[in-house]
Amino acid sequence: MAHAIDVALMDKIKKHGPGGTLDVSACFNCGNCTAVCPLAEDSSGFPRRVIRMAQVGMEKELLADEDIWRCYACGECTKTCPREADPMQFMAAARSYAISRYDATGLSGLMYRSVTVNILVFLLLSAFFVLLLLSHKGGLEMGSNGALFSGVGSTRLFQFIPGEWVHGIGVALFIVIGASLAFGVFSMIYKVMSRKSPSGERPAFPLSALIPSIVTAVTDALNHRRFRNCDATGQPSGEPLHLRAWFVHASIMWGFIAMLIATTVDYLFKPIGSPVPPWYSMRLLGLVGGLVCLYGLTIAISRRISGKETPYDKSSFSDWFFLLLLTGTVLTGLITEIVVYLPHPTLFGYVTFLTHIVLAMDILILMPLTKFAHVVYRTLALALHEWALAPAPEKAMAAASNA
């Protein structure tokens, strides 16, 4: 079978590594990474096989391999790699490279590879949203009329920026993102499903297993089943639960989901801008979600700042961008929550709210282009992985009849 070889593949992937320090060319394929990996559970041979693909330039096979998404970066391979080739960072770089190749616009690749482009896009986008939102001239209500509760004047956020505008822009963004992401998703599905094994065989991908595969993948993502297996690294000195990578990730993810639910339900069932007390269910959910998310983000950031140890010693800019953008959004959101209950409206409150809206919009529009995209790609990859493992219907029936 003929293979199209991209001789520059390794160099391209290296550009997605942290600060160009990735030296995975040093790998001599000893297989230590695969054998030490707590997640390598079948005969797939990752991460070594994926590194090998990159070394010999098998780009098509690399992009068709959902295995890169089964790594949760516990760092055990990097800690024990005899060549200090840093397989963990390679896997992260390969994921980022794959996203940039699934994306049709090429913009995500630019953002991943260049810190300058990343910051520039972020600043331009933010400036655009600020101008767009301020063009409404809503005015700042600083007087004491319009009691929120207890008869004292308060911040009227949605007079400053009308809810319809926020909503309108949001819908527009969803369409843009949806189109962009749909292309990337289709690209990934196509590449994985047309993959052939070395002996020329294709997984069956039986239709009957489609829904169960998706359900399993989504459930695994939500309850971190695979991620939690990273605990089983065979090391006697385990970290306390609240510092473990999967727990921190779960905090960020579930906090984010809670905030997403709160915002959506708020929008659907409550008139925009109508005042509610803090114990209003959806506001409370958002508040708790925000705090939980903030906890995870704080741990993730502080470990990266102080961390000299794998996996926290070398983070790529896209990691930092993801964490900082999310932290900015959550922090401004939480401050806004406080601001609306202040007796007097303040300019600070309005600016914070504006920042929050702008950052949230940045997250939305940049979602398919940045690390946020892993939400979709990783879940999809795991679903495809489950699906590829499912036996063909006739074989399953044969097995059942034998049993």
Place this chain on the structure above:
Amino acid sequence: MTPTTEQSNAYRPDALVVGGGIAGMQSALDLADQGLKVMLVERGPSIGGHMIALAKVFPTLDCASCITAPKMSASSHHDNIKILVNTEVQGIQTLNGVHHVKLLKKATYVNFDKCIGCRLCEYACDAEYPDPLEEGLGAKRAIGVAFTNAIPQKAVLDPELCATCGTCARVCPTDAIEFDQQAETVIVQTDAVVVASGFALNSLNVKPQYNAARSKNIISALTMERLLAPHGPYGRVLRPSDGKIPSSVAFVQCAGSRDASIGVSYCSRVCCMYAIKQAMLLSGALPIADITIYYMDIRAFGKGYEQFYQNAKAMGVNFVRGKVARIDPVDDGDLSLHVETTEDPENFLQEHRHDLVVLAQGMLPDWDMSGTTPVQRSSDGFVATPMLTSPTLTTAQGIFVAGVAAGPKDIVDTIAEAGAAAMQVSQYLYQKRSANVSESQTAVLVG
């Protein structure tokens, strides 16, 4: 306090050899045979080095002690060689081309002039300890001759192990036991030094993933040598935890070298070959046992080595390509090895169970002389040899290096290099002395 004796007028060798292993003995013999006076300094109680403890040597499967023992006795009987055992080199200072070598003669608590090597003290001693020569498997007494064919055949008392009962002094027929003996520092002047200080091995526990601390059945290759040696601790191959005859033995290669994560990124060069050799010997000792060598790549570089490797394959030794990532102790004292077999396209990730595991530890330099002597080390810790065309020259004039002190190598290469170092020394001494002669002649003529 140890008294220092300046022995400027005492014995003055032409060359001093640091280390009494195969490299040091060969250098000393090659120098002595040219009529040069040599002092051979050994830290331990006997010359012979690591080689005398080996079972057999590759690729000829010759008996190691049958090759080493004649070199040992040749060294000890040579008129031009003076051997100092239990003596450490503490530093070298070079003044006007003369090396002042500071030696610490450790207290042996036995007067070597009186001791006749009858071993009555050893037989009478009650204090028994794991024998370091047998890698801890056999027993050793607090006083005694180091091993059966040790040279010199003199008893040495270990004050760390001695219970000071005095039995040895009572049974000694020559009153050689001296409990009040003191360590002594002497300075020896010489024109040339050969560093042949050999190697140490890094710990079995250097990779925590191998869990060597949790199982007695994860052993070093030197332990396996002793198990295979005809005069070894058990006289047969048994596994240490329960004395079971092993039915499945694994050799884990590169367990202490070629691994940047433990700081030893160089290759120790001998492990592939001794693993193959031990596998062959095991095939003879345990005919029905499964023997597997886990390797990254087999480095069979020397004369006859590739054929030796092919012979091992033909004999049925299993070779599995893949670095063992983890060893977990399981029930019955057995061990479970996690490895990715990179040659099997259908089944990469594997778990194999063995009842005895041999780790190929990394070779490290045994002596850091960089602060106390003019000799510099290279980045890997071994003696720096800056001249590619003269591999036995160090950074210091008049100081030469031979064997593993300069970098990992096998016995064949070590012996060749020891001879080369001896040749460099005699050439250096000849030039130095003829220059001195011509200088003095010039002085006479001018004067």
